[in-house]
Amino acid sequence: MAVNRNKNVPRKSGFYCFNRWLHKNAFDKKGCLYPPLKTLCRIISGRSIEKLFAETEYFIKFSCFDCRMCGDCILSETAFLCPQSQCAKYLLNGPCGGSIDGWCEVYPGVKRCVYVRAYERLKSFNEEESLKYNIIPPRDWYLNRKSSWINYFMGKGHEALKKYL
Amino acid sequence: MNSHNVRNNIFKESLLNKDSFTVTCELVPGRGSRSKAQDRLLEFAEKAALKGNIQALSITESAGGHPALSPEVLGKDILKLGVDPLVHLTCKDRNRNQLESRLFAHGREEMYNLLIMGGDYPRYGFKGYAKPVFDLDTVQLIRMADEMIRGFEVAKHAPGGGTTLPPIPFFKGCVISPFKKLESELMTQLFKLHKKIAAGADFVITQVGFDARKFDEIIRYMRQNGLDVPILGNVYIPSKAIASLMHQGAVPGCVVTDKLMSLYEEESFLPDAGKKNRLIRGARLIAILKGLGYDGVHIGGSQLNYEDIEFVLEKSNGFYPDWQRWTKEFSFPQKKRFLLL
Numbered sequence: 252m253a254v255n256r257n258k259n260v261p262r263k264s265g266f267y268c269f270n271r272w273l274h275k276n277a278f279d280k281k282g283c284l285y286p287p288l289k290t291l292c293r294i295i296s297g298r299s300i301e302k303l304f305a306e307t308e309y310f311i312k313f314s315c316f317d318c319r320m321c322g323d324c325i326l327s328e329t330a331f332l333c334p335q336s337q338c339a340k341y342l343l344n345g346p347c348g349g350s351i352d353g354w355c356e357v358y359p360g361v362k363r364c365v366y367v368r369a370y371e372r373l374k375s376f377n378e379e380e381s382l383k384y385n386i387i388p389p390r391d392w393y394l395n396r397k398s399s400w401i402n403y404f405m406g407k408g409h410e411a412l413k414k415y416l
Numbered sequence: 417m418n419s420h421n422v423r424n425n426i427f428k429e430s431l432l433n434k435d436s437f438t439v440t441c442e443l444v445p446g447r448g449s450r451s452k453a454q455d456r457l458l459e460f461a462e463k464a465a466l467k468g469n470i471q472a473l474s475i476t477e478s479a480g481g482h483p484a485l486s487p488e489v490l491g492k493d494i495l496k497l498g499v500d501p502l503v504h505l506t507c508k509d510r511n512r513n514q515l516e517s518r519l520f521a522h523g524r525e526e527m528y529n530l531l532i533m534g535g536d537y538p539r540y541g542f543k544g545y546a547k548p549v550f551d552l553d554t555v556q557l558i559r560m561a562d563e564m565i566r567g568f569e570v571a572k573h574a575p576g577g578g579t580t581l582p583p584i585p586f587f588k589g590c591v592i593s594p595f596k597k598l599e600s601e602l603m604t605q606l607f608k609l610h611k612k613i614a615a616g617a618d619f620v621i622t623q624v625g626f627d628a629r630k631f632d633e634i635i636r637y638m639r640q641n642g643l644d645v646p647i648l649g650n651v652y653i654p655s656k657a658i659a660s661l662m663h664q665g666a667v668p669g670c671v672v673t674d675k676l677m678s679l680y681e682e683e684s685f686l687p688d689a690g691k692k693n694r695l696i697r698g699a700r701l702i703a704i705l706k707g708l709g710y711d712g713v714h715i716g717g718s719q720l721n722y723e724d725i726e727f728v729l730e731k732s733n734g735f736y737p738d739w740q741r742w743t744k745e746f747s748f749p750q751k752k753r754f755l756l757l
Contacts, residue, residue: 253757340548352597356668366604367598370604371600380607384611
């Protein structure tokens with residue numbers, strides 16, 4: 252008999268809840284932090300201070316998400332788990348076929364598959380099906396080691412590319 | 417414009433024809449450029465061309481993440497013999513530009529059938545482990561090949577940009593791993609399948625598996641969710657050594673349960689080391705897959721020659737009328753596996 256998918260809903264993690272709240276306020280057009288952040292990023296873009304801003308972003312995101320500073324952040328689409336650092340194959344659109352009992356093919360018993368973790372986090376908000384729809388385009392290496400926040404507000408990166416896909 | 421001559425693509429025609437049951441076989445080229453094993457693969461292809469009962473020969477690309485002869489080389493020879501090659505194209509060892517170059521080469525050589533995968537994590541190579549590339553993932557690579565079908569548009573700001581390249585009639589497939597234990601593993605596999613098909617996958621091949629219930633589940637899921645592309649079931653006939661590796665978890669994504677492994681071990685004491693039993697089991701799985709409504713099968717295995725495949729295909733025809741009877745015999749599920757349907 253089939254197993255009921257609505258059972259065993261994982262508990263909401265506090266860290267994940269906080270990140271969702273912060274992201275919504277900073278990067279959603281209706282968010283209270285969106286207008287000042289957008290203005291700030293547009294002023295900084297192209298100036299010498301941009302490098303310091305990018306380093307600050309990296310420091311924060313490395314501490315919280317093991318950021319690799321790709322300059323085109325997809326954290327909000329993968330339940331705030333970074334596939335650039337936590338997927339051995341850097342896969343952006345879902346897992347490979349190699350996982351074993353939820354463990355990564357490359358690090359069995361050491362690292363859980365990042366998409367298994369993302370599914371559990373998303374399911375706690377009944378949003379797991381979001382992994383079905385959004386095709387994430389390839390990482391643009393032109394943006395490597397640049398600030399993803401500035402890129403976002405300047406219309407660069409996959410948020411802009413998505414329209415094309 | 418130098419457009420492509422569209423030759424008859426037997427594999428594509430067979431797979432898109434609802435009345436035919438497509439058979440493909442997997443060839444694994446080893447390391448080196450002129451080995452005896454590679455000669456045996458060509459011998460296999462020659463016989464397949466002569467009999468015409470196999471619609472495509474699929475050629476792996478550095479299987480297991482180990483270096484091997486490039487599949488397009490064998491593909492070219494196989495095409496000359498008169499069989500359609502189904503060339504594996506993986507993301508593991510090449511960046512997007514190199515993948516594009518290879519797609520152009522495939523177009524030039526008229527090797528239009530592709531099986532697009534991420535690929536096994538690169539392992540032992542020259543003086544150590546190789547660098548894993550994975551610049552594109554499967555979904556993105558399928559999209560790239562799909563755009564080439566319509567004619568690839570070179571971005572305006574790129575050198576030589578603003579032009580559209582001649583279309584290449586690729587027929588590209590992807591794989592699905594339905595034999596997962598956890599809900600999170602299975603569901604994310606299925607979600608990714610949606611993306612692969614949305615990106616342009618023309619057909620699907622399942623991962624190696626020994627659980628008839630799961631073969632049934634994936635085909636029903638595809639039907640219920642409008643994933644209307646042909647699906648081939650993977651019929652893998654392992655030697656005891658390969659089965660043992662799968663049992664130990666050394667072959668990514670392939671599971672041989674304790675029950676199945678003990679069966680292989682018992683059979684290994686038979687005079688033919690259990691080969692006939694393994695072939696018959698493969699034939700029964702083909703019958704089951706045909707009965708479940710699969711569009712074809714993808715046969716693989718270690719140390720199999722053409723005569724073995726012919727034997728399996730012939731036996732499967734005999735088993736087919738009673739296919740439901742064999743499903744009970746072909747049930748080696750993982751303990752406490754998640755069932756969606």
